[in-house]
Amino acid sequence: MAGRTEYEAGAAVADVLPAFADAFPFESFNRMQAAALPAILESDDNVVVSAPTASGKTALAEAAICRTLESGGTALFLAPLRALTNEKESEWERFEALGYSVYVVTGERDLNPRRAEGADILVMTPEKADSATRKHDSPRYAFVTDVDCCVIDEVHLLDSDQRGAVLEVTISRLRRLCEPRVVALSATMRNVGDVAEWLDAPEACTFRFGESYRPVPLSATVETYAHGDNAFADKYRRLYRALDLAQPHIEDGGQALVFVASRQDTVRAAEKARDVIAERDVEIGSRGEYDFHTDAQELQNDTLRQSVVDGVGFHHAGLSKGDKDRVEDWFKSGEIQLLFSTSTLAWGVNLPARCVVIRDTKLHDPLEGEVDMSPLDILQMLGRAGRPGYDDAGYAHVVCDGSDAGRYRQLLEDGKPIESRLAGELDAHLNAEIALGVVDDIEDVMGWLETTFYYARAASAPEHYDDPDSLRDRVSATLERLVDGGFVDQSGLEIEPTTLGRLTSQFYLRLDTAASFHALCERAADSDTPDLGGAAALRTVADATAFDSVSARRDERETFGAVLAGEGDDLEPGNRKVLAILRAGMDGTTPAELQSDAWVIRQNALRLLAALRAFCERFASPRDANLVRRIEARLEHGVGEEAVGLVAVGGIGSGRASKLAKAGLVDPADIRRVGVEGLIDAGLSEGVAERVLEQARALPGVAIEWEGMPEAVPEGENTMAEVTVRNAGEGAPAGVRVTVNDVEMSETTRYLGETTVPVGVFGGDTEELTYEVEVSFPELPLHPIRDRRVVAVE
Template identity: 70%
Template sequence: MRVNEAVPDFADVFPFEEFNRMQRAALPAVLDSEENVVVSAPTASGKTALAELAICRTLRSDGTALFLAPLRALTNEKESEWERFEDLGYSVYVVTGERDLNPRRAERADVLVMTPEKADSATRKHDTARHSFITDVDCCIIDEVHLLDSDKRGSVLEVTVSRLRRLCAPRVVALSATMPNIEDVAGWLDAPEDCTFTFGEEYRPVPLHAGVETYAHGENPFQDKYRRLFRAMDLAQPHVEDGGQALVFVSSRQDTVRAAEKARDVVAERDIEMGARGDYDMHSEAQDLNNDTLRQSVVDGVAFHHAGLSREDKDRVEAWFRDGTVQLLFSTSTLAWGVNLPARCVVIRDTKLHDPLEGEVDMSPLDVLQMLGRAGRPGYDDAGYAYVVSDGADAQKYRTLLREGKEIESRLAEDLDAHLNAEVALGYVREMDDVMEWLETTFYYVRAQSAPDGATDGSIDYPFGGNLRTRARGTLDSLVADGFVEEDGLRLRPTPLGRLASKFYMRLDTAREFADLAERAAERPIDEGDVLRTVAAAAEFDSVSARKSERDAVESVLGQSFATDAEGEDLEPGNRKVLAICRAAMRGSTPGELQSDAWVIRQNVLRLLAALHAFAREFADARAANLVRRVEARVETGISGDAVGLTAVDGVARGRAGKLAAEGLTTPADLVAAGVEGLVDAGLSEGVAERVLRNARDLPVVAVDWGDFPDSIALGERAMCPVTVRSTAGSARAGVRVTVNGREMSSSETHLGETETTVGLFGTSETDELTYRVTVAFPDLPLAPVAESRTVRVD
């Protein structure tokens, strides 16, 4: 079946002229039917073409297609590949967390590319102008639908697709690697039998020989890692010497670099012939690489690949591997999910990995199968060879996995409360019957019927029949009891707590702790330590581990923060590590022992601080919200507390703020007073100084006019005195609080241009002096609060 006969208007989209036999079998259902379609087929068998056929059918009908990609890296790849659609006059738009959303482009797009997480966010906010585009989707293509079984992300994919189907009822085309229970996925998506396809290993373009190899333990984990590397090299060597290529998966970015460096030594010691060695052109091209270690490595035919490399370096490594210049490639799991880089030999060196938030975890069975499926290059190899290098105790587990595959399970039960809360917050679930109607749209419901005795591996206990309603009722009761949902008779309503928990994708127990802190802050002041400790103790960090080598670094950081007792002594070691990373980030210097996990933990801390700020706005006051905003700015930039207000100025980030603070300019008002000349003297270029000054003038500068406020008042007298608070520069939301001798007299929030408050003076016999203080705090800006006071004698 030729492409130009099947889809003549879209023939240029496909990089080949004829469909293969798997594609021919599924093509009528995908291209000519309106039904939902589910296809399970081996890796590298050509499923991407089916996704493109589904897109073609949608565009032919002037519809909008949504492609759900399992990884952000893959969304970027599709954007590049699908320039072919752009060449035909269609618009392809990628929506990811690393780019600012352009609602106009998203609305006009013919093809949207998103991760499940971004689609989840968009469906939650579909009734806003920025995200209304999601309701115009006519066809949803789910790439790697077996992601449903992912511990962390499976439930997000599940509820997102279920919600999207309720919002706009798109056609769904789901694609997957081989899965034994495809009928469950088809049942969930209402795909009829004649639109459900299972293509076995006989459809692999290259036969796969897979096995499990064990290794002898060394004296410590470090030795074990290198023993696994030598075992991987033993397995790869015959294929490399025969002119083939080997792809070795390791657990971390750092390990890809270290393994590649060690592998170069092994190649030299064993005198393994590599085609790139001595190639003058290769030496010249390698000089263009940004990564120094990679530049030295590729000239020997050895390379590494991970998400931290620059886009240019990754593109070069992928191109060299495709053309055979690089014969031995070390990578993280990113290459397993969608990037089309097969190899004759694939070895999984590490079956366990360190997750900054979870500690040491086993690689998921899905990842294992996905990686092994990369073995065998169509058109080049007669067979693919794939190996798992495993601890002897785990060998049988992996042999069973290779022999029997992995049934796809629902992970919704693991965080059913959070997802049910989100449905109530969004207004989709308004009574108990709605809860059951929602559950019946999920994969969880389908698996509960087909596996009443639970998952075959014992990992999940599915409720069946009436038990499902009982479990749902129990989950709902807990949401009501914890204050996330209100139940008035038969009606369900979200509370402010429930809405915030849904908006920020939080664990519910964390949301409860945040609300408790905010409510305490409304009654008495909280400090920086309270904020950091609450975030560090969040349930999101419960699985963080502090390795022995990190604990001294944790103690040194927390010891430097406080001169007496160590901070957070009552926290678990992992949560103290999070606290130490926060403190180190605020100082702008993180100990080397903590750096490997610091970036991921800091990003999650910043997300939770943004949430805590919203909780403070809802349940506390401007002072608490301002405190959280200042802590957030310091964790993000590493700027000192006295200069954190500079980060409120657009164009002043960490480096520039540090430079200005070193010159004694620590507030936006200081910048305005310095003028362009003073900012240039502080080290800014004239153009930057002009822009910074312009932005600083947009921020408020507080002035308090006490008017005729007296110096004294007679015993028993009373007086009411107007006090004016205004900004002499820009305006912003501000909380204005008046206290006398530390006791609150009044508190209000206003958009500060100019506001007047009346202060009552009372001559009392309880004291000889009355100290009145006006405090102005900006809840949404990291500006330090401004306080002025007057003391009145009682005569």
Template identity: 70%
Template structure:
């Protein structure tokens, strides 16, 4: 069946001219009906075309399609791939955590591309103007729906799809690699039998032979890596010698580079003829690579691929592998989930990986099957070969997986408390009856009915009721005698910031302390459950001890390491021993600090929130206390902030007052100096006008005065606190854009000679230092 005959309006949206057998069989159900669709098919059998067909049908009816990709890296890839839709006059927009959201573009998009996590976040905030676009979606395409079985991400996908169906009930098209219990997924999504497809291995374009190879596990993990590498090269070598290609999956970005380096030496020593040094054009093209190591490696026929490479380098590696110029490619699992880059031989060298937040972790069975599914090049090979290299103790586990496949399970039970809280916080659950109705929309409920003993189906309602009672008891949910429920401030904040509930409890407890310090804030963040699985390696202990020298902390092991990394990060002085995990830890800590700032604002007040905000900015930019306020200026990062602070300019107000010439004297170009002064002028600059405030007051007398507080720059949320002789009189929160007045009662106590009145203006969501102004009144 030709594409042009099946969908003439969208013939140019596909990268080929004819549909294959699997695509032809699924096409009528996707294009000619409005039913929900579940399609399970072997990796590399062409499932992407089914997604594109569903999108084409939606666009032809004037609707909006949402494509949920399993990895953030793949959202960018789809954006590039689907320029074909742009050329047909439709707009494609990626909504991901690494980009600033443009709500207008999202609202106008015809095709939205996102991840489960971002879709979850958007649906939680669907009633805000910023995320309202999510409720205008007419069709949701879930790529790799077997992600439901991921321990880390499965529950997020499950509750997000259930929530979308309750919000506006879009059409759902779910695609998956082969899974035994496809009917459970179909039941969950209400896909009828006629649009539930389970395409077996006979639909694979190339037969697949898989197996498990073991190695002798030693006491040295570093040496074990090389034992597995040599095993992988042994398996790949015969195919590479016969002009085939091999794809070797390793556990980390760094390992792709190290393995490629070592493999080049080994391939040369074994005299395997795979280099392309005689290809002059290829040699010239390789000089355009930005990664030096990759540039040297590809000429020897060996490459590496990971999400940390520049897009240009990744695109070239993929193109050269497809062209056969790269014969042996080392990659992280990203390639398995999205890029159509098959090889005659696939080897999984690493079945475990180091996660900075989880320690040593087994790769998921889903990843194993996904990787091996890349074996076999349609049109080139009759058979693909896939191997798992593992320790002898794990061999039977992987043999069973390869023989029997993997049923898709629900992972919601482990995260039931936080997701139930999120539903209450959104207002989609208002009483106990709603809770039970929500439960029935989940894959968890379907699997529990399908496997009642394994899931404890008979006790399911009691378990959910107990979870709700626990949320009430802990203060996340409020309930009345009529079983009606509503979110508390604590529950809303925990949901808004995607936090573990135990962490939310710890943040609330911190807000109730009388006095906060930088250390107490960072200790609380480091103690968060989000860091429970951070591993503290023995080689890192000296670096941690040096950073924490002189500090008294009860934190232990991984949490102690996190505390050290956060302290060092504020000073941009992270020791090399800690850098491998520092970036991930820092990113998670910044998210938690943003949440903590709002927790403190709600439960303690704007002064505490401002402290957390300044700590967050110091950690993000790695700047000193003196320079942190300068990071509020658009275009000022760590380097410029420190340079300005060294010149004695420590606030946006000081920068405006000094003018461009002072910044030029600090080493900035004239154009940069002018731009920074202009940006600093948009920051709030506070002035306190005491007006007719008296200099004296008679003992026993009192007078009500008004003090003006104004901003000469941009508006901001502020807290205005008035004290007299260090005793708080009033504290108000307001959005200051122009001027406001604060009433102050001036009184004359008989037992005091003078009174010091202080007006303090703090910024709960900006890293600006508090502004203080004082007046002394004599008592006569």
């Protein structure tokens, strides 16, 4: 650190960063920030900072961004949650006011490549950055290779079972693509040195700020409750225990934040807590404040509207943005004293409370069943205890069964080392690097391995990981499996991806799922009557590895048995439950017993169906891809098979599709035929009818013409005819298939405007020849269009 400026606590932002003073919401840096600023501002080295929650790490991220902007570079901020990316967009209007552009790239918005390329600050989740770096050689995502500085917020996300490996490989890939400076920020972690080793951050740029830097001292305990035989009753036992812990702080004018397992639990716990608080005669809330009561009436959620006036609120991702914003503001200002939330609040919004209670240490995951809340989440939630500037101490409590108490006490005493989660997904991520061309020979495989946190952590903790030689053997074995599975071709030392490997990477599939999709397509392609079959497609998706941990309760089994009527009897109960949810969802009739998990399962199934459709286009046929596209559309919109083509029309969802189908209009051709007046007669308003008709006219409108096709052909003779397929609407990829007596003569795939296919007419030993032309659109949920001609053999 020799030769660098030293800053003291209280250093003015205007003195340290005069050109960016207005970008910060405060006027001076605190003790922790001042200690790290020289490494951030006066070095090009990578920096790793571990510091307690609420100690001010965000300001270090902003300082690193300022240094990048000052030198004309582009900064990328990786936020752990999508909600946080949107929050940063709002917060960093301060940078916009200084003339810099901030652009948030998320999966829920259409990417504007021009804005992304011109942005000074990019904000993404690790998952979106993974997607962008995988597509870096496409014009749409080329901007990601121009990043000069990458700030990783909450780098301890590396230890997340579900998301850690994605963050790890994305950072390793980004460093290979454009070598950005990396500034990694984390809550307190035991092995910050391993992260620094991985990122090549020198000792002088590696900071371990302990609990003495926490702005408010934290007292954390583990509390047990009297466990019973009924899980529902246990929830209320834990709630009473949580309220016992929170009550003294509420009575003293403080606030309590209680974390529960699910969105529904936040609502139910808040309702019950209001009753218990009233019974205990605890004074809480702002009952006498007229303005607050008036503002509360503007909430969209009815239950929340009734609850907040009693000083009790709830917060979860399913609330509207306006409701969430109001709840956060009221909690910050004290109108809400008791707030129930899911764990996402701990990662995102800065809402500390004097008392934090974790009521639920287990949660129900639709894809995994009952799972323990991750230690990362536990520590993140506990870290929210204590309000800087308001409290002398923070109080945090974990409520759990006595059998788990020792484990949680050890977590609170020792913290948790950050581990790599790459080993469990090594095959899929190595396949992705090969598919991207990052790895193209055996030496590159080992070189890639050495860029991972997995490798750095293994060197640090060999007792928990393989030694370097064993790691190399493990990666070699993984590569061999990729070659044997057809994902990778190997010739000597050189390796390259196959089409199967590329599709697997493109759709983020597990390898065994990709293999099952490929096998299904091959069976269809090799069949005498090539046809994937809707039942086979749906079953293959339901049996995907992503659903292997889905659990099925007894009441659910009775319900999905009725839905499936014997279909999929040989599947595991969890996968059969998935199949039932998909079957019912296609008709929009999901039974109540299956609804709690249905949304998550449907979203995952839609992703898998999109992948299966791409597999069909490559390995089966356009008609198979079209079948999967119709299944996908039915599942997304909940419409019947007859009317699924309607949802291809912009402005038509399940409601309008149902209305039009009842009037006998079941596809875009019907809409074009009846025009605006017919749509009005079917129940649409004039304005909607005009827009729907315009959208329907933009879709393909197919006409099939036969030329030279005789009515009869003498036995033993032959002639040639032609069939012309014309599209009167906008062009689209289409498969044109010609069969005679159900035997395929030809099939071609092209971007359909107009195409002519020769047809041979041969007088064989049959009495008649039935020719059929079928036009299928693999990317649109339109029913195939068919036309027939019959030729007699005389």
